[in-house]
Amino acid sequence: MTQTEDKITLSTEDTPLVPMEKIVSLSKRRGFVYPNSEIYGGVSGIYDFGPLGVELRNNIRRYWWWSMVQTNDNVVGIEGNIITHPRVWEASGHVENFVDRLVECKNCKRRFRVDQLPKENLEQNKCPVCGGELGEPRVFNLMMETYIGVVEGERMKTYLRGEACQNIYLDYDNVQKSSRMQIPFGICQIGKAFRNEVTPGNFLFRQREFEQWDLQFFVHPSEMQKWFDYWRERRFEWYKGIINHKDRLRLRPHGPDELAHYAKQAFDIEYRTVLGWQEWEGIHWRQDWDLSRHSQFSGQDLSYTDPETKERYIPWIVETSGGVDRTFLNLLLDAYEEEPPSGKDKEGRTVLRLHPWFAPVKVAVLPLQKNKEELVTTARDIHKRLQRLMVSQYDDVANIGRRYRRQDEIGTPFCVTVDFQTLEDQTVTVRERDGMTQIRLQIKELPAYLLERVMWNYS
Ligand code: ATP
Numbered sequence: 485m486t487q488t489e490d491k492i493t494l495s496t497e498d499t500p501l502v503p504m505e506k507i508v509s510l511s512k513r514r515g516f517v518y519p520n521s522e523i524y525g526g527v528s529g530i531y532d533f534g535p536l537g538v539e540l541r542n543n544i545r546r547y548w549w550w551s552m553v554q555t556n557d558n559v560v561g562i563e564g565n566i567i568t569h570p571r572v573w574e575a576s577g578h579v580e581n582f583v584d585r586l587v588e589c590k591n592c593k594r595r596f597r598v599d600q601l602p603k604e605n606l607e608q609n610k611c612p613v614c615g616g617e618l619g620e621p622r623v624f625n626l627m628m629e630t631y632i633g634v635v636e637g638e639r640m641k642t643y644l645r646g647e648a649c650q651n652i653y654l655d656y657d658n659v660q661k662s663s664r665m666q667i668p669f670g671i672c673q674i675g676k677a678f679r680n681e682v683t684p685g686n687f688l689f690r691q692r693e694f695e696q697w698d699l700q701f702f703v704h705p706s707e708m709q710k711w712f713d714y715w716r717e718r719r720f721e722w723y724k725g726i727i728n729h730k731d732r733l734r735l736r737p738h739g740p741d742e743l744a745h746y747a748k749q750a751f752d753i754e755y756r757t758v759l760g761w762q763e764w765e766g767i768h769w770r771q772d773w774d775l776s777r778h779s780q781f782s783g784q785d786l787s788y789t790d791p792e793t794k795e796r797y798i799p800w801i802v803e804t805s806g807g808v809d810r811t812f813l814n815l816l817l818d819a820y821e822e823e824p825p826s827g828k829d830k831e832g833r834t835v836l837r838l839h840p841w842f843a844p845v846k847v848a849v850l851p852l853q854k855n856k857e858e859l860v861t862t863a864r865d866i867h868k869r870l871q872r873l874m875v876s877q878y879d880d881v882a883n884i885g886r887r888y889r890r891q892d893e894i895g896t897p898f899c900v901t902v903d904f905q906t907l908e909d910q911t912v913t914v915r916e917r918d919g920m921t922q923i924r925l926q927i928k929e930l931p932a933y934l935l936e937r938v939m940w941n942y943s
Pocket of ligand 1: 679681688692695696763764765766805806808809810
């Protein structure tokens with residue numbers, strides 16, 4: 485199936501991939517993502533998140549934090565700022581080396597990153613789209629500049645951080661001492677990063693302002709391999725646990741030409757979409773590079789003394805670095821499905837098979853009819869009580885089938901329907917999104933039933 489065909493069926497061996505336009509259109513129509521400053525014509529590579537988007541995003545962030553920080557005794561979190569001292573970016577190498585090489589086709593004027601051009605196009609200097617001749621590569625630094633201070637001449641030029649993880653190195657010593665952490669231990673952070681990407685595009689995939697999550701895990705050099713293997717496997721399993729299409733996930737080792745000079749190994753966790761196999765998260769062997777550089781540039785000693793052996797050394801680092809926005813996009817691409825009409829649903833439906841953990845709305849409460857006051861009052865009452873525990877939506881507009889479909893399209897895992905039987909025996913119908921199966925439950929059983937299914941840390 486190609487990108488422009490519009491019918492999708494769920495995963496079998498040879499799974500059709502969801503066209504990006506489907507996700508862009510759903511996102512705007514239902515309030516997940518909007519183009520930033522749209523009324524002024526938008527800004528390429530910058531987006532805003534709508535009411536459902538912000539719920540999904542928060543759930544993604546919270547689940548990562550829960551599994552990386554809250555449930556690991558040897559990992560703590562920080563929240564560093566976007567703006568840092570400009571020397572940070574000299575020490576990190578970003579001022580000098582954070583560049584992309586770009587070529588433009590002389591014929592169709594399309595631009596390509598040199599490192600992303602297919603080998604044969606690079607060798608023949610040929611545009612991969614129209615076959616035209618490519619111009620000379622130009623080099624661009626991706627850092628976004630900004631200034632601290634107001635008085636001309638005293639203003640200090642600095643940068644919006646190009647990657648979030650630098651704050652972790654900057655705060656490492658403070659965290660270690662204030663939290664009395666002993667090696668091995670990790671520091672996590674979720675935060676914004678900014679890059680003047682030369683080829684922004686593909687919706688949320690490559691943006692200029694985006695959010696990253698990082699773990700920097702500090703180890704003794706003799707234990708580097710053990711912890712590298714450990715986090716690589718754990719992170720791979722984590723991603724596998726949140727998607728339906730397990731066959732679209734892989735771990736790709738970096739080739740020798742991709743490795744940083746200090747790295748013995750590196751892996752990308754990749755996911756396959758209409759954009760092909762693309763990085764979702766990187767697992768990096770950073771050795772003592774970052775702390776050594778910051779020691780050197782700041783003049784502060786960032787070495788660690790083992791409390792038992794008294795050995796003094798610069799800790800080595802295992803990094804796992806992924807994107808909140810790529811997770812957001814990949815989850816939508818993974819979950820989206822258009823089901824043809826069937827016995828259960830005569831019209832067919834669009835359904836987001838998001839894991840209930842991530843679903844922006846956990847439950848919708850629907851009175852069977854809008855014009856029966858008792859049904860409406862009972863449904864509103866159930867909604868009000870559930871709302872204190874999870875995101876709940878009350879909806880009484882249109883027939884019940886249409887309301888179910890509206891919820892399916894945004895991934896709501898459960899719909900609770902209040903009907904005439906409810907008024908007699910205090911039971912409601914609970915309809916489940918994926919199988920469209922229905923059961924009857926006592927109203928008082930609803931909170932426990934739903935919480936157990938929508939909260940990852942409930943039981
Ligand atoms: P790429 O090779 O795609 O440019 P990268 O190797 O530069 O990515 P890192 O610097 O390792 O990426 O960033 C860590 C993670 O941040 C990536 O795995 C990705 O999920 C996310 N990310 C990086 N750049 C962007 C971007 N421009 N927009 C959205 N997410 C991004």
